[in-house]
Amino acid sequence: METAAISAPTVPGRRFLAGHALSLLRNPLQFFRGLAPHGDVVRIGLGPRSAYVVTDPDVLHQMLISDAESYEQGLLSTVTKPLIGESTSTLSGEEHRKRRRMLAPAFRQQRVNGYTTLMSELSTAQSARWREGEPIALKGEMNDLALATGVRTLVAAESNQDTAREIRQLLPIFLKGLFRRLVLPGFVLDLIPTKGNRGFTTSAKRLRLVIAEAISTYRADATDQGDVLSILIRVRDDETGDSFTDSQIVDELIALLLAGAETTGNMLTFALQNLAHHPDAEARLHAELDGVLDGRPPTAEDVPRLVFLQRVVDETLRTYAPWMLTRRAARETVLGGVRIPKKAFMIYSPHLVCRDERWFPEPHRWNPDRWDPELSAPPRKRAWVPFGGGAHTCPGNLFARVEMIIHIATIASRWRLRPETDAPVAELGGAAVVAPADIPMIPTRRNA
Numbered sequence: 001m002e003t004a005a006i007s008a009p010t011v012p013g014r015r016f017l018a019g020h021a022l023s024l025l026r027n028p029l030q031f032f033r034g035l036a037p038h039g040d041v042v043r044i045g046l047g048p049r050s051a052y053v054v055t056d057p058d059v060l061h062q063m064l065i066s067d068a069e070s071y072e073q074g075l076l077s078t079v080t081k082p083l084i085g086e087s088t089s090t091l092s093g094e095e096h097r098k099r100r101r102m103l104a105p106a107f108r109q110q111r112v113n114g115y116t117t118l119m120s121e122l123s124t125a126q127s128a129r130w131r132e133g134e135p136i137a138l139k140g141e142m143n144d145l146a147l148a149t150g151v152r153t154l155v156a157a158e159s160n161q162d163t164a165r166e167i168r169q170l171l172p173i174f175l176k177g178l179f180r181r182l183v184l185p186g187f188v189l190d191l192i193p194t195k196g197n198r199g200f201t202t203s204a205k206r207l208r209l210v211i212a213e214a215i216s217t218y219r220a221d222a223t224d225q226g227d228v229l230s231i232l233i234r235v236r237d238d239e240t241g242d243s244f245t246d247s248q249i250v251d252e253l254i255a256l257l258l259a260g261a262e263t264t265g266n267m268l269t270f271a272l273q274n275l276a277h278h279p280d281a282e283a284r285l286h287a288e289l290d291g292v293l294d295g296r297p298p299t300a301e302d303v304p305r306l307v308f309l310q311r312v313v314d315e316t317l318r319t320y321a322p323w324m325l326t327r328r329a330a331r332e333t334v335l336g337g338v339r340i341p342k343k344a345f346m347i348y349s350p351h352l353v354c355r356d357e358r359w360f361p362e363p364h365r366w367n368p369d370r371w372d373p374e375l376s377a378p379p380r381k382r383a384w385v386p387f388g389g390g391a392h393t394c395p396g397n398l399f400a401r402v403e404m405i406i407h408i409a410t411i412a413s414r415w416r417l418r419p420e421t422d423a424p425v426a427e428l429g430g431a432a433v434v435a436p437a438d439i440p441m442i443p444t445r446r447n448a
């Protein structure tokens, strides 16, 4: 160990036993955004426990990439593992590397391109239900759309559409129960047989059963349905020759839906809310869509041509990046010159790094032009971390970016959205992600 290593500075305001709980409960996003001036790695109190928060992009690179072997998955995966099983998002080490290799073919560029027709059909159907001048709850609409996209790209076969519908109904009940169990231990909730608690247990069992039935149908019919499940039942690991068992596929599909639906739904909401609040950006997007698409639905080939829309998406991902992700030090080590004890509770916050004015001038301003090399100096690449980095970097990053581009292109080609009130775009600290406040929107048809 380097001898010059120092102890991590403690962030002022830590109280005996409570730690920084008050500031965290009051406004976790603001609290995290205020940490960087105290050091590249700082110590905060979560109740009586210490946690180390990494605030600098180079030091974060060290933790996630160059010295990744010194860290394993943290609290978030420890608490979710008993509830959602062993999957890419809860495993560490060699088993995790193997799962990532086996998952990768479902998320390669060519495969993701194949999902775009379905994506565009889903946003067309969702927005076809809107009525001129009648307010819509945009956040609910976008979460439904992202969930539908997740479920249909995982299990697309026509013969399994009842399954897909049932997964869509069960997942929100399961998610609600899961969130409660992250706060209170399951055995406590099992002692209180309320509707919500029974709902979690029943929905978890049913969810596994319907996915298992879909797997049996797919195994019996060798056709590639162009979806994620078709890949998972075929894939063989290059290094070990192993394939997935049915139970592993169930765990992976549930984990993908948990990791991918709400995150993308929230980002879609933020993007459309910001466009509604920035008429200049909205007008430029409309001009681009009219020029490239001329009224037809977007396809995978259009994605690289929708340059301004890509900037809208990248800026939304920067502005509303997840605020808290965790690791655990597997051994005593040094990070950014700071001593890290074995088993230390490590936190990194893409939100904090992506809102640091040293890397992104006027960091709280949503400004797609910061990604235009003719108008702005190139942002620090290492500081744009909405999808994390290293071995656990989001495997759905390409999928999520393409999904956002296709849905926004489809919706904004047909509709202009305006907030019903003058409420500004507001952000809330959700479980690990930044969630939008629900601002009712009034849709009006575009005549393009």
Ligand code: HEM
Pocket: 088, 089, 090, 100, 255, 256, 257, 259, 260, 261, 263, 264, 267, 321, 322, 325, 326, 350, 385, 386, 387, 388, 389, 391, 392, 393, 394, 395, 396, 397, 399, 400, 401
């Ligand atoms: C805009 C939407 C999304 C954002 C902002 C996002 C962000 C992230 C981040 C920051 C991580 C890394 C967590 C860590 O370091 O511990 C992650 C992991 C993960 N994401 Fe995403 N994600 C998004 C969409 C998706 C989608 C659409 C899918 C799947 C279809 C997905 C599947 C996963 C999985 C399985 C992991 C765990 C990876 C691992 O531990 O190896 N995500 N995501």
